Amino acid sequence: xxxxxxxxxxxxxxxxxxxxxxxxxxxxxxxxxxxxxxxxxxxxxxxxxxxxxxxxxxxxxxxxxxxxxxxxxxxxxxxxxxxxxxxxxxxxxxxxxxxxxxxxxxxxxxxxxxxxxxxxxxxxxxxxxxxxxxxxxxxxxxxxxxxxxxxxxxxxxxxxxxxxxxxxxxxxxxxxxxxxxxxxxxxxxxxxxxxxxxxxxxxxxxxxxxxxxxxxxxxxxxxxxxxxxxxxxxxxxxxxxxxxxxxxxxxxxxxxxxxxxxxxxxxxxxxxxxxxxxxxxxxxxxxxxxxxxxxxxxxxxxxxxxxxxxxxxxxxxxxxxxxxxxxxxxxxxxxxxxxxxxxxxxxxxxxxxxxxxxxxxxxxxxxxxxxxxxxxxxxxxxxxxxxxxxxxxxxxxxxxxxxxxxxxxxxxxxxxxxxxxxxxxxxxxxxxxxxxxxxxxxxxxxxxxxxxxxxxxxxxxxxxxxxxxxxxxxxxxxxxxxxxxxxxxxxxxxxxxxxxxxxxxxxxxxxxxxxxxxxxxxxxxxxxxxxxxxxxxxxxxxxxxxxxxxxxxxxxxxxxxxxxxxxxxxxxxxxxxxxxxxxxxxxxxxxxxxxxxxxxxxxxx
Amino acid sequence: xxxxxxxxxxxxxxxxxxxxxxxxxxxxxxxxxxxxxxxxxxxxxxxxxxxxxxxxxxxxxxxxxxxxxxxxxxxxxxxxxxxxxxxxxxxxxxxxxxxxxxxxxxxxxxxxxxxxxxxxxxxxxxxxxxxxxxxxxxxxxxxxxxxxxxxxxxxxxxxxxxxxxxxxxxxxxxxxxxxxxxxxxxxxxxxxxxxxxxxxxxxxxxxxxxxxxxxxxxxxxxxxxxxxxxxxxxxxxxxxxxxxx
Ligand SMILES: Cc1cc2nc3c(=O)[nH]c(=O)nc-3n(C[C@H](O)[C@H](O)[C@H](O)COP(=O)(O)OP(=O)(O)OC[C@H]3O[C@@H](n4cnc5c(N)ncnc54)[C@H](O)[C@@H]3O)c2cc1C
Ligand code: SF4
Ligand code: SF4
Ligand code: FES
Numbered sequence: 001x002x003x004x005x006x007x008x009x010x011x012x013x014x015x016x017x018x019x020x021x022x023x024x025x026x027x028x029x030x031x032x033x034x035x036x037x038x039x040x041x042x043x044x045x046x047x048x049x050x051x052x053x054x055x056x057x058x059x060x061x062x063x064x065x066x067x068x069x070x071x072x073x074x075x076x077x078x079x080x081x082x083x084x085x086x087x088x089x090x091x092x093x094x095x096x097x098x099x100x101x102x103x104x105x106x107x108x109x110x111x112x113x114x115x116x117x118x119x120x121x122x123x124x125x126x127x128x129x130x131x132x133x134x135x136x137x138x139x140x141x142x143x144x145x146x147x148x149x150x151x152x153x154x155x156x157x158x159x160x161x162x163x164x165x166x167x168x169x170x171x172x173x174x175x176x177x178x179x180x181x182x183x184x185x186x187x188x189x190x191x192x193x194x195x196x197x198x199x200x201x202x203x204x205x206x207x208x209x210x211x212x213x214x215x216x217x218x219x220x221x222x223x224x225x226x227x228x229x230x231x232x233x234x235x236x237x238x239x240x241x242x243x244x245x246x247x248x249x250x251x252x253x254x255x256x257x258x259x260x261x262x263x264x265x266x267x268x269x270x271x272x273x274x275x276x277x278x279x280x281x282x283x284x285x286x287x288x289x290x291x292x293x294x295x296x297x298x299x300x301x302x303x304x305x306x307x308x309x310x311x312x313x314x315x316x317x318x319x320x321x322x323x324x325x326x327x328x329x330x331x332x333x334x335x336x337x338x339x340x341x342x343x344x345x346x347x348x349x350x351x352x353x354x355x356x357x358x359x360x361x362x363x364x365x366x367x368x369x370x371x372x373x374x375x376x377x378x379x380x381x382x383x384x385x386x387x388x389x390x391x392x393x394x395x396x397x398x399x400x401x402x403x404x405x406x407x408x409x410x411x412x413x414x415x416x417x418x419x420x421x422x423x424x425x426x427x428x429x430x431x432x433x434x435x436x437x438x439x440x441x442x443x444x445x446x447x448x449x450x451x452x453x454x455x456x457x458x459x460x461x462x463x464x465x466x467x468x469x470x471x472x473x474x475x476x477x478x479x480x481x482x483x484x485x486x487x488x489x490x491x492x493x494x495x496x497x498x499x500x501x502x503x504x505x506x507x508x509x510x511x512x513x514x515x516x517x518x519x520x521x522x523x524x525x526x527x528x529x530x531x532x533x534x535x536x537x538x539x540x541x542x543x544x545x546x547x548x549x550x551x552x553x554x555x556x557x558x559x560x561x562x563x564x565x566x567x568x569x570x571x572x573x574x575x576x577x578x579x580x581x582x583x584x585x586x587x588x589x590x591x592x593x594x595x596x597x598x599x600x601x602x603x604x605x
Numbered sequence: 606x607x608x609x610x611x612x613x614x615x616x617x618x619x620x621x622x623x624x625x626x627x628x629x630x631x632x633x634x635x636x637x638x639x640x641x642x643x644x645x646x647x648x649x650x651x652x653x654x655x656x657x658x659x660x661x662x663x664x665x666x667x668x669x670x671x672x673x674x675x676x677x678x679x680x681x682x683x684x685x686x687x688x689x690x691x692x693x694x695x696x697x698x699x700x701x702x703x704x705x706x707x708x709x710x711x712x713x714x715x716x717x718x719x720x721x722x723x724x725x726x727x728x729x730x731x732x733x734x735x736x737x738x739x740x741x742x743x744x745x746x747x748x749x750x751x752x753x754x755x756x757x758x759x760x761x762x763x764x765x766x767x768x769x770x771x772x773x774x775x776x777x778x779x780x781x782x783x784x785x786x787x788x789x790x791x792x793x794x795x796x797x798x799x800x801x802x803x804x805x806x807x808x809x810x811x812x813x814x815x816x817x818x819x820x821x822x823x824x825x826x827x828x829x830x831x832x833x834x835x836x837x838x839x840x841x842x843x844x845x846x847x848x849x850x
Contacts, residue, residue: 041654042712043751044662099732105721107740107747107786114734132744138661139747149712150720157709180701209656243633249659354748359659362678364633473645517650520617521702524649 004452006186007156009035010439011432012174014161014216015195017045018137018424019404019431021144022097023193026432028151032439034432035187037156037176039211043145046197046209046405047424050137051252051355052121053129054421056094060115062298065126067091071596072603074419076278077123077308078383078412079553079563081229081571084592085390086410090419090426097425098130106143108132120257120294122306123416125282125603127296134252134355140421159185161215162529163455164192164223164400167445171223171400175455179526182519184456188447190439193393193431194220194386194402195424199233201476201530202538203379204484207239207250213530214537216406220386221536221582225395227574228408230384230537231544232554234415235489237312239378241330246363248378251333251356253417255373256305258352259294260335261287262316263372264324270331271304274315279307281605291341310414310554313377317489320376330376336369345369377489381420383411383554384544387573392438393431399438403431413553462515462528469514472528479506479534487542492558496546500539507535540582544572547584607631609681611639612689613651617702625689630681636692637665637676640704652703660817663752667704668693673754673815695757708753714772717800721783724790739787746782746826748818749775755812755822761805771802774812774822781826784833798834803827 011027013020016038028034038045057070071091075082102108102116108130109117118127132139149155158179165173165186173188196216200208221227238251256262264270275283283304284290290303305312316331326332335353339345346369350357353368360366360373386395386402388409393401404424411419462469486499513528550564551557570586577583592600608629615624626643637655644651656662658677665676670684670691684690698706727734755774761767772780780797783789797803806827813822820826 040656040662040664041708044656044664046656048662048750049657049659099730102733102788103723103726103731105723105783105786105789107743107782109744110735110737110740114736115732117737132747135661135748138750142747142749142751146715146721149716157712180707209658209662211656244631245634245638246658355661362660363635363680471645471649473649477645515649521652521705522650523644523652527649 004184004186004456006188006447007035009033009187009189011191011193011435012037012187012189013193013195013432014174015045015197015404016042016155017047017195017197017404018140018144018421019428020045020193020195021141021148022425022428023195023403023432023435024153025144025148025151026429027193027436028153030433030436032436035154035156035189037159037161037187039158039160041157042155043141045141046211047137047141047421049207049209049250050140050421051134051250052254052257053119053131053136053418054094054098054140054425055121055124055128055416055418056098056130056422057091057128058095058098058116058118058130060111061118061296062126065128068599069125069603070094070128072600073123073125074410074416075412075600076604077414077416079414080412080568081553081589082412083390083409083590084596085590086427088596089390090410090423093426094422097422097429101140101143101425104143104147106139108139119254120302120306121417122253122256122312123308124418129418131254133351134254134353136421160526161219162459163451164219165448165451166223167448169224170398170445172445173447175452177459179521182522182525184459186447186452188444190442190444191399191401191435193435194400194406195404195428195431196406198382198405199537199541200379200382202480202483202534202541203488204480205239205248206379207236207248208379214533215530216402217385218533218536220395220397220400220402221540221574221576223397223400224576225397225400226387227540228384228387228571229412230540230574231548231572232383232413233379233541234309234381234383234554235313235377236380237309237316237377238333238375240364241374241376242328243364249359249363250378250380251373251375252353255333255335255353255356257294258335259291259338260305260333261303261337262305262312263332263334264319265326266324270319270324271307271312271315275304275307276311283307308414309417310556313489314556316377326374328374330374332372333375334372336371381405381415383413383415384408384541391430392434393427394434394438399442401431401435403427413555459529462513462525465512465514467514467516470509470512472513472515472524472531475506475509475513475531476527476534479503479538482506483538487538487545490556490558491545493546496542499542503535503539503542510535540574543582543584544574547572607686609639609686610689611643612691613640613643613704614693615651615703618700621700623691630686634681635677636669636679636681636690639681640676640692652701652705654705661750663750666695666752666754666757668695673757675752675817678817695753697757697763698753710768711751711753711756711775714776715779718772718776718780719791719793719796721786721789722791723788733788735787742825743782743786745820746778748820749778750818751775752817754815754817758811758815760809760811767802767805771805774827776801777803777806777830778820778822778826781830784830794834794837797830798838803831803834806831
């Protein structure tokens with residue numbers, strides 16, 4: 001029998017982004033012996049990249065804001081497929097979670113009277129995003145990291161979980177390997193929290209890093225947990241489009257929040273042409289009103305550039321397809337124009353959007369204080385994920401919890417910007433707390449050594465095939481192209497059927513992936529092992545998207561371009577059937593209790 | 606399309622050396638793109654650390670033509686491509702493999718520094734009132750992405766290997782961010798003097814020059830901290846004055 005080191009924990013947290021760190025801090029605070037594994041070094045998880053801010057209705061800038069407005073905005077943004085209980089908990093608890101970050105050392109931008117400053121963002125009725133310039137994610141992850149290292153938590157950096165271990169249907173730990181030495185190890189735990197983030201690497205044009213290979217989604221699904229809303233992949237409207245090597249890198253919505261406008265090649269602000277009925281009453285009908293809104297005029301309504309992401313992304317797509325795009329296949333995003341309004345615009349832009357200024361200057365030789373940027377849609381966020389209980393965050397597998405981007409429910413068919421960072425804090429905390437409780441209530445189970453052996457054997461297969469096997473990078477690239485072209489921002493039946501065929505082919509090739517070199521810090525080996533997760537989840541996304549025969553939120557079907565009232569009553573739930581294939585089923589949305597319905601109605605006036 | 610030759614450090618702590626790779630390059634590419642291209646096409650097992658590819662996470666630090674830089678923010682048009690571009694791991698940390706080094710020392714150093722400790726809140730709801738002007742400085746320091754390039758160039762660590770006596774510019778910046786935060790109440794000066802080795806820094810400013818976040822490490826963090834330490838611990842007159850005040 002293999003002799004792998006065994007690490008014993010009450011609670012094992014998989015992931016060290018905002019959700020994982022917050023969960024670990026809470027779990028440890030509840031007396032549970034807590035371990036964290038992360039594929040990267042501490043402080044490098046995807047959360048570090050978040051720019052715009054975290055949504056919390058503190059009302060520091062506009063005192064009309066409160067949890068009810070935030071709740072209603074979230075539900076409207078999600079086209080009412082959200083789990084209303086999660087949306088309620090999130091809206092109520094976000095302010096306390098943000099304040100807590102300040103007590104742990106975060107240094108937010110300030111209002112004139114010295115409180116935490118909040119900014120406008122798409123789909124949020126009032127200025128709601130607590131932020132630090134355009135590097136809010138860095139502030140958040142560093143604060144949690146610097147606090148977390150003093151909480152008695154054990155961190156396993158550059159360590160990857162390959163499989164979850166199960167005992168009679170309960171999750172009892174995980175099997176993984178450390179990148180540096182390539183050694184296998186067992187994590188024996190009473191409860192496991194998944195906080196692995198998203199799936200963006202399944203697509204070619206993406207704002208997401210190498211880590212986003214859908215591990216948590218896939219691990220949970222393979223362990224028998226139900227996934228939810230997997231058809232809803234968010235394409236952010238503004239990614240860089242040029243030069244080619246930076247295509248997909250995010251341009252924060254904060255640019256539009258600060259007054260940036262979208263124009264086509266004829267100089268037209270095309271967003272005024274198409275304002276959805278659901279948002280008509282809240283949207284400015286002329287440029288001047290829009291500008292006043294971004295400058296804090298409370299009587300003004302928000303400019304159409306700040307409509308929800310799904311909508312803005314599709315409008316950009318339409319302009320480009322109609323031949324009205326910019327030279328490199330995007331549209332123009334112009335913040336430089338505000339010099340007409342602000343005498344110190346150059347300094348103002350550099351202060352408000354420092355990393356955007358640098359990003360364009362360094363990567364594209366463009367000075368955004370002087371000329372417009374070129375932008376186009378990029379894969380950004382996964383609304384779908386592990387189905388969890390709204391309060392405890394436990395999945396349908398006992399002992400297995402999920403929080404953050406790999407969980408589902410809060411965002412429904414479309415996430416509002418800024419609602420992810422707050423999601424990480426609110427539900428990360430709950431997951432940590434309830435995982436610790438679960439660990440107290442349930443004694444350790446035995447380690448299923450057969451599963452460990454099997455996982456270890458499988459992980460080494462690519463070495464046996466060596467150089468004669470398939471190149472794992474080539475397979476990954478082909479998958480990304482397939483998903484981009486066939487299951488992207490505009491979807492159709494026949495293309496998605498084609499995608500399924502292609503995914504099956506790639507799966508067969510992935511089973512023959514080969515790798516050279518040794519086990520130490522071998523990126524090729526790692527990529528070969530990631531493939532299974534990416535393929536599993538790509539198939540699930542495609543099958544769910546095929547099933548939902550309507551356009552809603554992030555899902556746009558060319559063959560069913562309208563929203564369908566009946567489909568609005570269902571979420572799609574995916575589980576693994578007895579043959580190991582994904583089973584997609586319609587489940588009724590969570591009924592909205594009367595007291596929450598009243599809020600939604602009040603707020604839609 | 607043009608071609609370029611990249612001379613990349615390959616191997617591990619036992620055996621290592623440069624290896625040349627020639628590959629096609631296109632407009633706008635950064636060094637990390639080329640390394641990835643080589644990894645995908647010619648050397649699947651090439652070890653390299655990266656995450657964001659946007660200069661935000663500080664993972665991809667390396668020495669490019671001898672200069673400490675982020676690979677993801679170094680464009681090819683800033684390098685002479687008529688000669689091979691050398692890419693090496695950071696020298697100041699133990700080598701693991703290819704372009705990857707063991708930076709765990711940095712994480713251990715941080716754990717030993719007195720953590721952020723807030724003073725009593727200003728408002729009954731547990732919040733503080735702080736002016737933007739008073740947090741501009743700590744915010745500058747908190748832009749740090751922990752790329753450790755400043756640690757890599759500092760001669761006290763790089764040439765004199767005083768890792769056990771000097772915390773390095775990154776952690777002087779980290780300490781300064783808390784010392785200058787109007788909400789923090791702890792005092793780290795004695796510790797900076799006794800254990801942090803702040804006295805070893807002789808203000809060469811090499812750290813400031815390489816910081817990708819353009820933090821004025823020396824002028825804004827180290828020198829003011831040094832002044833505070835001196836005020837507190839060396840100036841007998843001023844100390845006496847303080848006692849009587
Ligand atoms: C460029 C960009 C800008 C954004 N801006 C905003 C914004 O302004 N506001 C907002 O609210 N949201 C924003 N988002 C979204 C938000 O940043 C993410 O959704 C969020 O950070 C995800 O956090 P998380 O904790 O769920 O996961 P992550 O921060 O991605 O962390 C995932 C962790 O899981 C680990 N992991 C994954 N798989 C494994 C495995 N198999 N084994 C071990 N560890 C594993 C990873 O190593 C990592 O530590 C932005 C996203 C991007 C890409
Ligand atoms: S200024 Fe000080 S810390 Fe910076 S490189 Fe020189 S000696 Fe090192
Ligand atoms: S201070 Fe600058 S150079 Fe040093 S680690 Fe931070 S970002 Fe890197
Ligand atoms: S990859 Fe993040 S800084 Fe280079």
